[in-house]
Amino acid sequence: MDIVEQIRTLCQEKNAIIMAHYYQRPEIQDIAHFVGDSLALAQVAAKTDADIIVMCGVHFMAETAKILCPDKKVLIPAPEAGCSLADSCKATDLAAWKAAHPDHMVVSYVNTSAAVKALTDVVVTSSNALKIVKQLPKEKPILFGPDQNLGGYINRMTGRNMDLWNGGCHVHARFSEEALLQLKEQYPNAKVLAHPECKQSILQHANVIGSTQALLDYAKQSNSQLTVDNNQFIVATESGILHEMQKACPEVHFIPVPAEEDNSKLSCNECEYMRMCTLENLYDCLLNESNEIVVDEAIAKDAIRPIQRMLEMS
Ligand code: 13P
Ligand code: SF4
Secondary structure: OOOHHHHHHHHHHHEEEEEEEOOOHHHHHHHHHEEEEEEOOOOOHHHHOOOEEEEEOOOHHHHHHHOOOOOOEEEOOOOOOOOHHHOOOOHHHHHHHHHHOOOOEEEEOOOHHHHOOOOOEEOOOOOOOHHHHHOOOOOOOOEEEOOOOOOHHHHHHOOOEEEEEEEHHHHHOOOHHHHHHHHHHHOOOOEEEEEOOOHHHHHHOOOOOOOOEEEEEEHHHOOOOOOEEEEEEEEOOOOOOHHHHHHHHOEEEEEEEEEHHHOOOOOOOOOOOHHHHHHHHHHHHHHOOOOEOOOOHHHHHHHHHHHHHHHHHH
């Protein structure tokens, strides 16, 4: 048996589900039972009847699944897969920010540690942030963290004036506006799809701004109306999403926006943390049931409330 078959057999024997984010390596997306964005991963984890969840993503995604499913075994093939955005906000710093603004409510992006979520009133993802913030009382001041680009986008879209944490994702922060403008010149009919974690200098050129799922859905919906002269999308998010986009829309030309330091070769933008999961470490993790996620009980008890609130408000 090859490694793919061995992984499938282990899943059956152990009643395990493999979940993968759209930024995972193509071979991981292909073997997963479910591929989705951060919101969908949380929603599916909350409902699965599998005994074991193998989260092919980064640490906060596995932690969120564990908080939602405390009785299940949640495994992560690459336990060292962190997230620069989650790391940009420590729980102690958030606690100090909160203490300095006692009248504010705290809205946190899902890309945060369990300890940060435990200090949060409502968690959001890029899929539902706009929808959820619109539902919050207008007169209530908000601390939003840690992604300042997503927060700025929500402020512009809602007219709110949320206080923003000064954090960001190193992958989305490094897209080059200059390279994007060159691509727009080269492909004048192409629509620009951008993730809200990108800087405003990128977002200002976007035709569509949304989560990985929203960008994918837009490409799929547009697919039927595209012609041979008008079948290009310029994509400003982590390039792993191109695998699913290309699978869903094989006739379409998806063009990744290069990073600032990458102008010379139009190569992809990859999150090194997301790429840490491989077929080999996935197999080992499943076979040995290793790298189990453990969340402190007291933290999990406080962290589940804002996550459940998010799921209800989505
Ligand atoms: P979404 O999955 O919500 O699109 O977020 C992208 C991301 O950066 C996940 O790490
Ligand atoms: Fe974190 Fe950015 Fe990687 Fe997503 S792409 S996991 S936000 S570092």
